[in-house]
Every structure is written in C-alpha cells, then in structure tokens.
Amino acid sequence: MKISLFITIIVLSGALAGVSLGLVNLAIVEPYLDTAIGIENQNLFASGEEEDTPEFWANYYSYRVWQKGGQLLAGAILGTSLGTLFGIVFAYSKNSLPGKSMIKKALVLSLIMWATLYVIPFAKYPANPPTVGDPETIILRQSLYLAFMAISGLGALGFYQVYKKINKKAIAFVGYGVMMVATFFVMPPNPDPVQIDSGLLMGFRVTSMIGMSVFWGVVAIILGALWQKTTPDRTAQAKYQ
Amino acid sequence: MILYIGWIILELKYIHLNLTCMSQSKEIAISKSSVPKIAIIALAAIFVLGMFVVGFDQGHIFSVVFGEQAFDEMYIHELTHDMRHAAGFPCH
Known part of the structure; x- marks a missing residue:
C-alpha cells in the first residue's frame, strides 16, 4: 500500500467534506444561530451586563463575522477528524462491505457511521442552539456526549465482530440495539433545561441534522471516488500477484 | 518395486511443493489486505x-x-x- 497516497486521500476527502459541511451550515444553520444569539444579547441588556449601544453592535457584528469564518475552519478540522476515522474503518472493512464500486461501499459504511456516531447520540443528547447550555455544566455535557458517541461506535465495532462469527446475523443487531437502549436509560440526561421557542429549537435541530447528513454523504462519495481512481493498495497487488 | 518407491518419492515432493505454494499464497493475501x-x-x-x-x-x-x-x-x-x-x- 502507498502510505502517503493512502493518508492523503483520506485527509483530503475529510477536509473537503468538512468545508462542505461549513458551507451548508452557513447557509441553513446560521440564521437560527443568529436568532438564538440575539436572544442572548437581549438577556444581557435586560440583566444590565451589557448596554444596547452602537458600539456594542459594531463589536458584535465584527465578532460574528469572525465566528462565521471559524465555521469553515472548524468544518475543515472536524471533517478531517471524522474523515480519518472513516478512512481507517473503510480501509479495514471495504472488502466485506456490499456494493460493486468503492463509492457504493463507502456510502454503505457512511450510513452505518452516520447512524452510530451521529443519529443515535443525537437521540439522547440532541443539538441545542446558543442560550440553552449553562457554561457551568459544559465539561459534564461534553463528556457525556463524547462518551455516548464512543459507546455507540465501539459497540457497533464489537457487534460487527460478533456478526462475522455467528450464523444468526440478527443476534448481532439485536445485541447492539439492547446495549444502546440500556445505555440510553443508564446515562444521565442533559442537566440544562431547554427553555426557548419550540420553532427555533426544531428548526435548528432539523438544519443541524441536514448539515451532518450532507457531511457523511459527501465524505463517502469523495473517498470512494478517490480510492477507486488512485487505488492506494495497487502496489501490493502488482508486486505479489 | 524400485519404480514404485521412486513414484512415491516424486508424489511426496509434489505434495510438498503444493503445500509450499499454498503457504506462499496465504502470505500474499495478507500482504494485499494489510x-x-x-x-x-x-x-x-x-x-x-x-x-x-x-x-x-x-x-x-x-x-x-x-x-x-x-x-x-x-x-x-x-x-x-x-x-x-x-x-x-x-x-x-
């Protein structure tokens, strides 16, 4: 296997998909973020922590432009991060994934990883816009969310090993389902109350899910296409066949 | 009898060669997927x-x-x- 090519196509596919995620978020999630931050600002004015002055708004708009630029940078970082995990799993599992082309195989895997690493954790700890989270509980909430992601991801990996070894394949799916239902009820809920307009909350969550779904689809298509085009494992085949 | 023993020796060499090839092909498979x-x-x-x-x-x-x-x-x-x-x- 060509190591540099292998790493390059994985990092590139993750970064490009991450930038796509950032662009989608700028288009459809940012309006909800702006609305929620607007509520935070009104709360700051009401509590006397800030004054509603032209200077405040000038600083605010400048700061928000910087943060929206950060959306793209953070998208590239997050995309590269998740893309590397996707690439590792794809490299090990591509031969056992269904589908004739690498793109189809990658899409099947991305569907599995989207479900286990995003949708299932989302069911327990759904995305919330600004104003919902208490800064005092952020470390706890981050730890719970990442722990739930890890349990779901590692659980899927473990039950995949079971799936390969047993004849009754359904047992592996049932086992994973039982484990995640138990985890769902055992792990503590989000400690912060959600007290914002339900329309804003639902709109934010739906657009958030659209963005992440686009990411998992795009990373699969790009990595599958690049793998098919460059075949990073071709050297070994030519040498040993 | 001598011919028969010679044939057996040849058969054993052939089996040994096949086993060697099988083990080599196994190594090749591992190299590809690693x-x-x-x-x-x-x-x-x-x-x-x-x-x-x-x-x-x-x-x-x-x-x-x-x-x-x-x-x-x-x-x-x-x-x-x-x-x-x-x-x-x-x-x-």
Whole structure:
C-alpha cells in the first residue's frame, strides 16, 4: 500500500467534506444561530451586563463575522477528524462491505457511521442552539456526549465482530440495539433545561441534522471516488500477484 | 518395486511443493489486505486532535503556552463555536 497516497486521500476527502459541511451550515444553520444569539444579547441588556449601544453592535457584528469564518475552519478540522476515522474503518472493512464500486461501499459504511456516531447520540443528547447550555455544566455535557458517541461506535465495532462469527446475523443487531437502549436509560440526561421557542429549537435541530447528513454523504462519495481512481493498495497487488 | 518407491518419492515432493505454494499464497493475501500501522497511528492522532479541538477544548490547548488566561479567553472554543452547535456538540 502507498502510505502517503493512502493518508492523503483520506485527509483530503475529510477536509473537503468538512468545508462542505461549513458551507451548508452557513447557509441553513446560521440564521437560527443568529436568532438564538440575539436572544442572548437581549438577556444581557435586560440583566444590565451589557448596554444596547452602537458600539456594542459594531463589536458584535465584527465578532460574528469572525465566528462565521471559524465555521469553515472548524468544518475543515472536524471533517478531517471524522474523515480519518472513516478512512481507517473503510480501509479495514471495504472488502466485506456490499456494493460493486468503492463509492457504493463507502456510502454503505457512511450510513452505518452516520447512524452510530451521529443519529443515535443525537437521540439522547440532541443539538441545542446558543442560550440553552449553562457554561457551568459544559465539561459534564461534553463528556457525556463524547462518551455516548464512543459507546455507540465501539459497540457497533464489537457487534460487527460478533456478526462475522455467528450464523444468526440478527443476534448481532439485536445485541447492539439492547446495549444502546440500556445505555440510553443508564446515562444521565442533559442537566440544562431547554427553555426557548419550540420553532427555533426544531428548526435548528432539523438544519443541524441536514448539515451532518450532507457531511457523511459527501465524505463517502469523495473517498470512494478517490480510492477507486488512485487505488492506494495497487502496489501490493502488482508486486505479489 | 524400485519404480514404485521412486513414484512415491516424486508424489511426496509434489505434495510438498503444493503445500509450499499454498503457504506462499496465504502470505500474499495478507500482504494485499494489510493496512500500514504507521498510517493508522497518524490518522488516529489526527482524529483525536480534531475531535478535541472542535468538540472539547475550553482553552486547554492554548493554556500550554498562555497559562490560565487561555481558559478565560477560550480562543478555540469561540472560533469553533458555530460549528460546535451545528454539529451537535454541547456548547453554551
């Protein structure tokens, strides 16, 4: 296997998909973020922590432009991060994934990883816009969310090993389902109350899910296409066949 | 009898050759499917670092250079703020 090519196509596919995620978020999630931050600002004015002055708004708009630029940078970082995990799993599992082309195989895997690493954790700890989270509980909430992601991801990996070894394949799916239902009820809920307009909350969550779904689809298509085009494992085949 | 023994010896050599070839073909199969460990380590490091930056950092990384001030400014948290919310990570 060509190591540099292998790493390059994985990092590139993750970064490009991450930038796509950032662009989608700028288009459809940012309006909800702006609305929620607007509520935070009104709360700051009401509590006397800030004054509603032209200077405040000038600083605010400048700061928000910087943060929206950060959306793209953070998208590239997050995309590269998740893309590397996707690439590792794809490299090990591509031969056992269904589908004739690498793109189809990658899409099947991305569907599995989207479900286990995003949708299932989302069911327990759904995305919330600004104003919902208490800064005092952020470390706890981050730890719970990442722990739930890890349990779901590692659980899927473990039950995949079971799936390969047993004849009754359904047992592996049932086992994973039982484990995640138990985890769902055992792990503590989000400690912060959600007290914002339900329309804003639902709109934010739906657009958030659209963005992440686009990411998992795009990373699969790009990595599958690049793998098919460059075949990073071709050297070994030519040498040993 | 001598011819028969000679034939058996030839058969045994043929079987030995086949077994050798089988073991070689097994090695070839492993070579094709193996993923270099160094690449996995590098990619895993990128994964962990990226997840920490976007999903967890509250000033931890810059505190290595700027000390306690980094936890007050939370530069990376503020820069990745919108993506944290949009990607489903907990934030404030």
